[in-house]
Amino acid sequence: MTALLAFDGLSKDWFGVPAVTDFTLGIEPGSSLGLIGENGAGKSTLMNMVGGVVAPSSGRMTWQGEPYAPATPADAARRGIAFIHQELNLFTNLSIAENIFIDGFPRRFGLIDRARIAATARSLLQRLDLDHAPDTIVGELAPGERQLVEIAKALHREADLIIFDEPTTSLTPRETARLFDVIARLRAEGRTLIYISHILGDVTRVCDQVAVLRDGRLIDHGPVADFPVPRMIRAMIGRELSGLFPDRSATPSPTVIFRAEGLGQPGVIETISFEAHAGEILGLFGLMGSGRSELARAAFGLDPLASGTLALADRPLTGPTAARIAAGMAFVTENRREEGLMLEAPVADNLSLVAVRAFGRGPLALLDREAHAVATERARAELGVRAGRIATQPVKALSGGNQQKVVIGKWLMADPRFFILDEPTRGVDVGAKYEIYTLIDRLAAAGSGILFISSEVEELIGMCDRILVMSRGELVRAFTPPFNREQILASAFREAVT
Amino acid sequence: MSELPPAGITPRPDIRAPAARPAGADLGQRVRALLLSDYFVLYLSLAYFLALVPFLPTLSTPGNIVNLMSNMWPLLVVAVGQTFVLTIAGIDLSQGAVMGLTSVVVAMLIATAAPATVLANAPIWGSLLTEQGGLLAGIPFASAVGIAAMLAVAALVGLFNGLAVARLSMPPFMVTLVTMIAVAAFAIWLTQSNNIRELPESFISLGKGDIVSVYLGPKLESQLPRREVYSFITWPMVIALAAAVFAHILLNRTVFGRWVFAVGINRKAAEISGVPVARVIVTVFVISAVCAAIASILYTARLETGRPTLGGGNFLLDVIGATVIGGTSLFGGKGKVIWTFFGVLFFVLLSNTLNLLNLSAFHIDMVKGGVILMAALLDVVRTRLMRSAT
Amino acid sequence: MTRLTDIALRHATFLVFALVLLWFGLQAPGFLSPESIANIVKQAAFIGIAAIGMTFVLLTAGIDLSVGSVIYLAPLIAGFAMRDLGIGVGGGLVVAVVSGAFLGAINAAAIVGLRIIPFIVTLATLFAFRGFGAFLTGSQQFDFDADMRAFGLASIGPVPLPIVFFAGLAGLAHVVLTRTAFGRQIYAVGNDPEAARKAGLPVDWIRARVYVISGACAGLAGFVVIAQIGRLDAGFGEGREFDVIAAAVLGGASLFGGIGSALGAVVGATLIQTVRSGLVFTGVNLYLQPILMAGIIFLAVLIDSLRARRARQLKRRTIRPIDA
Incomplete structure (x- = not known):
């Protein structure tokens, strides 16, 4: 034939x-x-x-x-x-x-x-x-x-x-x-x-x-x-993967780092309350359209929130996005190309975008270029971003996995204490995924709280200390290990199934 | 596709990959380096200058060079302001109108006298402006206060532009088109389209200045005995260069400058990364308008006249043309003050040579159009080279 | 309540239009007389015809800054042809349109062939075309024969000729944009040029044609209004590109491509002319008129951006029922 x-x-x-x-x-x-x-x-x-x-x-x-x-x-x-x-x-x-x-x-x-x-x-x-x-x-x-x-x-x-x-x-x-x-x-x-x-x-x-x-x-x-x-x-x-996920290197502390109480926005989310602990990776699972990204954006001050309060390390979290970043919050968007990166700009400028204020000196906020070069290179090395000269190479020339590391990495210089990661491994291949998981584990081990949003149950089960499930704009259930994949899925489908 | 090849080599059906490099790759490399250099437009200007000097001896006379430079400074200041706006992917069509309005504002405040025959119909007559001159006429530091008023008025217009763009998410082209029409009309209305003369000496001197001059002996050919003195370092030069240097530092060496580029390259990403996007946009439009006001100081002082139609006609297209020739992109995220400096130099040199060639206004328009097109074409070539270089 | 705002936002231009008419009507009742309205439409034909062409360009996310110069140069070429070749006014009209199309083709060649962005190309030709026109006339005024004016002031039945051209072109453009493959492909190119290329559409050819159309329309617009005046001043049409763009945008065309309509351009141009005439009619200071014009344009653009923002909000998915 x-x-x-x-x-x-x-x-x-x-x-x-x-x-x-x-x-x-x-x-x-x-x-x-x-x-x-x-x-x-x-x-x-x-x-x-x-x-x-x-x-x-x-x-x-x-x-x-x-x-x-x-x-x-x-x-x-x-x-x-x-x-x-x-x-x-x-x-x-x-x-x-x-x-x-x-x-x-x-x-x-x-x-x-x-x-x-x-x-x-x-x-x-x-x-x-x-x-x-x-x-x-x-x-x-x-x-x-x-x-x-x-x-x-x-x-x-x-x-x-x-x-x-x-x-x-x-x-x-x-x-x-x-x-x-x-x-x-x-x-x-x-x-x-x-x-x-x-x-x-x-x-x-x-x-x-x-x-x-x-x-x-x-x-x-x-x-x-x-x-x-x-x-x-x-x-x-080209090699046997012993495990798809790295071993967790530390356990969460009892200190609550982030608290959301009664968050609501008509038509989007309703009475959402949860706490995240320092050093904890808190999973948030939901199907597309369950309101998980909307929750993240509202918590980060990008979308309106009609009711509820947020607190980071017991300090109330209000105001525009910039104020929340200053308070120690970070947000990795699910939309890398449109919202995450300045594709045309050099890797270094992307890495320092969030914390660039810290390099300002004097009344004009003159850029301390030496410190900037040192800090961005250190960040690149820590993240394991494979790139040429980061001061000139545009980030669009990197592979998807390395781009994603930059999206996460640009927050690190600001030293945040609570991360919201929205689909951090989307569109990234198996090898780079593992590196990103390792990075997430390191952030948690360093004492940050992490809200890990994903539509892949497997990676949440592999990485998280607890998993919250969202459906129709509400938190429907919380799971603790040992996780049961079917139960998590079933609760996420709560209404989609009926 | 699930993964794209590196963007530098993104295949486009219309661009076939270049063939293997020929043996003269060394020369090719050098041409390429030249084309991609920050100083390319400067080299172009110098080459143009040198090529024309044999045919146009007047071009290199001190008198002409002084003239050339004095034309360059105000335009430079305006173009520097435009550079900021273009870098955030905006455009400011209202700069010319701001120049007209601020020119009237300062004149009506500090004029030392005004003829009723000309200005009696103006709405400012009797209150702001009388036979005895402007409101501030005769008070100490009148010029300084007048200049402060110019800057304040310009900042207000810039603020309006910026707020409309940033807060109401209106397109910059339309917003500044509207302010251009309204501000220009307002300036003309204030004086009913008349000029205001009789400006105080303290203000007029800003248009000349004679800080460093060159004495070239007595002027022989002249009927009247005159000394041939050329002012090379003038107030306009000092002011314009100071503004340009400050702008360069602001755009390239400060946190604010990083933010400007971030907004120009990807506004959404900038917002999410905590860049105060609205504030950056508003500030940039204020900078643009204030630059226009500074240029207006220089022009108004040089003309010794408050002129509501200052910056009218095709002036703004000249500004945008010069800025873009320098290499600043209309799509944002790409701009340098030094590029704009060379772009303005080239543009002024071009107009100057066309004038010396005794070409009429219409020839100048045609050549100007052709040059803008050539510059854009060069930019296309440079962009392609840059792409294939990464 | 929200439904009402929606409707108001969607038909913003019409709403502004109605308010403007009402306002001037109250100020001076004679303003709403049929003769006065016909006069407005007749005068709107000038900017309107060019704005219809501009709409084609804006639909592809392009821009044509050269229309102000084409409005001057195309009738001028027609004038020379009429004087030197002895062709009649009808022949002159054809020459004006063809030379407008040719000037548009120059823009198209640079934009599509040399891949230079439209803003710069048409900025350059704005200078070049006007320069060429001034070169032809030596910056002098050009006078047409008497039959040119007779043509400009003629009417078909009760309808003045400019309105006939305006309406005819609007109808034609409407059919082209909504009912032909070419028209729909213009919308496709404006929406996503990359996708259009992948779909095998002749993107370059489509782009090229819209500039030719814009040039032809500008040529027609210039000829129609010059026919009413009978002479062509050196500065004629200068700065008109902004009026034309404003009219198209007022009519709902987006500067970002993919949105707009021929009938919108008609409405936009008529609105601008209504305000202009109304200001004259009610005796507002000549120098203040542009400020009020600017105010109206600002209002329309503002409403348009509010509408876009509202559309974005509505697009944001509602996940759960909204309880009262």
């Missing part, structure tokens, strides 16, 4: 630095390939070559037996290859139907045939169980619904190969379940899939083949039945 898409010795290097090396693999029609690898393993470059964004340096691809060398993304689309990206390529100011037809409207008397696009869109939406009118503006849809619109686009183009890139990162569990239903249906229709994800359990569930990339090379591949998760991890990182 001819492969639908075959790679033959495909390589790509950037100015002599190899990104993908000698990649050879055939994808059978109707199969579903899980493509996994750490960040920087070459998955994007590979997919960019398939999508016509990047031209290979050597090697070739064939599509249905014919040589395939797309020059533009449109070329790839014409051949029947569709991408469902993590960042969706939808136009939020246009309707669902217009998004589906944006690159080729059917016309009538030179004008868009609105009746026809509405009818086609409606039938596509029905196939995907998406209950919206075709003229609904996409900006009004939830993330999961938008993704279905993206899939509708692929279906409309009769795509033979659909490539999913981290499709579940921003979905609620219910939306994820619906997506998997749709994927199952696509497979039943005989479409071929490539599924890229860091969530290995999902790969096991969705795919029948697995291919592992490391340092741009195909390390291992085979049927999913032969690929238990440990084998995937071993292939990805």
